[in-house]
Amino acid sequence: MSAQEKIAKLQTFIANNPALAGVPFAIINGRQLTPITALSMLQLNQEVPSVIVALATLGVDPPTLTNTDWALAEAYYQDLLAIPTKAPKIYQIKTGMSLEDALRHIQARDAIGRSLVQANVNLLTFMARRMQ
Amino acid sequence: MGLAVAQARMQVRDLSGPDATKANLDAALNEVDPILCYWLGHGNADTYTVQNQEVYMQTCSGDEKLSGRNVILLSCSCGISLGPDMASKGALAVHAWAVDFTWVADGVPPDPKSDGFFEAVNELWFAHNEGVLPTVAHTRSLAVWDKWIDYWVASSDPYASLVVQHLVHDRDGMRLFGVGDTPSNPPTQEIALPVWEMPLIAGQGLLLFALIL
Numbered sequence: 448m449s450a451q452e453k454i455a456k457l458q459t460f461i462a463n464n465p466a467l468a469g470v471p472f473a474i475i476n477g478r479q480l481t482p483i484t485a486l487s488m489l490q491l492n493q494e495v496p497s498v499i500v501a502l503a504t505l506g507v508d509p510p511t512l513t514n515t516d517w518a519l520a521e522a523y524y525q526d527l528l529a530i531p532t533k534a535p536k537i538y539q540i541k542t543g544m545s546l547e548d549a550l551r552h553i554q555a556r557d558a559i560g561r562s563l564v565q566a567n568v569n570l571l572t573f574m575a576r577r578m579q
Numbered sequence: 580m581g582l583a584v585a586q587a588r589m590q591v592r593d594l595s596g597p598d599a600t601k602a603n604l605d606a607a608l609n610e611v612d613p614i615l616c617y618w619l620g621h622g623n624a625d626t627y628t629v630q631n632q633e634v635y636m637q638t639c640s641g642d643e644k645l646s647g648r649n650v651i652l653l654s655c656s657c658g659i660s661l662g663p664d665m666a667s668k669g670a671l672a673v674h675a676w677a678v679d680f681t682w683v684a685d686g687v688p689p690d691p692k693s694d695g696f697f698e699a700v701n702e703l704w705f706a707h708n709e710g711v712l713p714t715v716a717h718t719r720s721l722a723v724w725d726k727w728i729d730y731w732v733a734s735s736d737p738y739a740s741l742v743v744q745h746l747v748h749d750r751d752g753m754r755l756f757g758v759g760d761t762p763s764n765p766p767t768q769e770i771a772l773p774v775w776e777m778p779l780i781a782g783q784g785l786l787l788f789a790l791i792l
Contacts, residue, residue, distance in 0.1 A: 535741065
């Protein structure tokens with residue numbers, strides 16, 4: 448994600464979450480960094496590399512999927528496909544996707560596969576919360 | 580509560596399938612001037628489309644038409660940019676999804692695996708119909724998502740985890756933008772403000788939409 452994209456994302460975040468715009472989330476050279484100050488520093492081209500690193504902790508970048516995430520999702524769908532009963536489909540508005548198709552998307556690591564893997568990551572996070 | 584009950588409290592303009600064109604929608608907005616709009620169609624972070632994927636509105640233009648209205652925007656990922664942009668341009672409240680909305684089904688609705696998805700979405704509409712605040716509608720919908728997640732977590736269906744996965748995905752992707760302080764319907768009156776909604780009860784509507792296209 449480019450610096451311009453990060454600026455746009457910060458602007459959207461600040462506009463939509465004004466109550467959170469002044470919350471410090473990092474410290475750079477002794478200076479507290481909030482979404483507002485981060486935006487200002489990016490726009491003024493001040494300490495951009497440090498600000499970008501700090502912004503990563505705030506989740507400004509798209510979530511990174513690890514090889515383990517992909518492998519776990521692939522294993523999950525392979526397990527589903529091994530169930531000897533008629534399988535359901537996954538739908539979006541226009542299309543129904545079979546579990547075989549889902550597995551193919553994951554193996555191809557395409558955009559749909561990424562979405563499926565992210566959903567599986569979220570399921571694991573959900574499981575972790577329910578474990579508490 | 581179905582569409583018929585909703586119509587008892589609201590004036591409903593239903594545009595679906597070939598009627599869901601940009602021209603017809605604009606005409607309905609001008610004619611009815613609804614306080615609640617229920618949109619259903621393809622979309623992405625910045626764009627909402629109607630029949631045959633005709634672009635209706637984008638983050639940069641068109642969404643200002645929703646100023647002064649409550650909006651249910653059931654369209655993939657519109658909650659990333661289009662929904663918040665709409666709210667920043669004066670929409671009262673915008674219920675939208677910051678993820679691609681997905682569901683699991685064995686077949687044509689009513690389908691046990693897909694029931695929870697559409698009950699949760701439709702709870703937004705029912706709550707607005709009953710005249711509660713959008714913030715309350717959002718909370719009520721979240722409660723329905725949670726109810727169905729709990730149901731499927733306890734299920735012995737071999738595909739239950741897949742249903743849970745997508746319920747969690749859609750629940751966590753649901754967003755509410757805007758001030759959210761204006762109900763769509765007075766709670767104590769029989770006849771309410773004019774309201775226009777997109778086509779069908781979402782559960783069946785989504786699948787019908789898929790079959791039409």
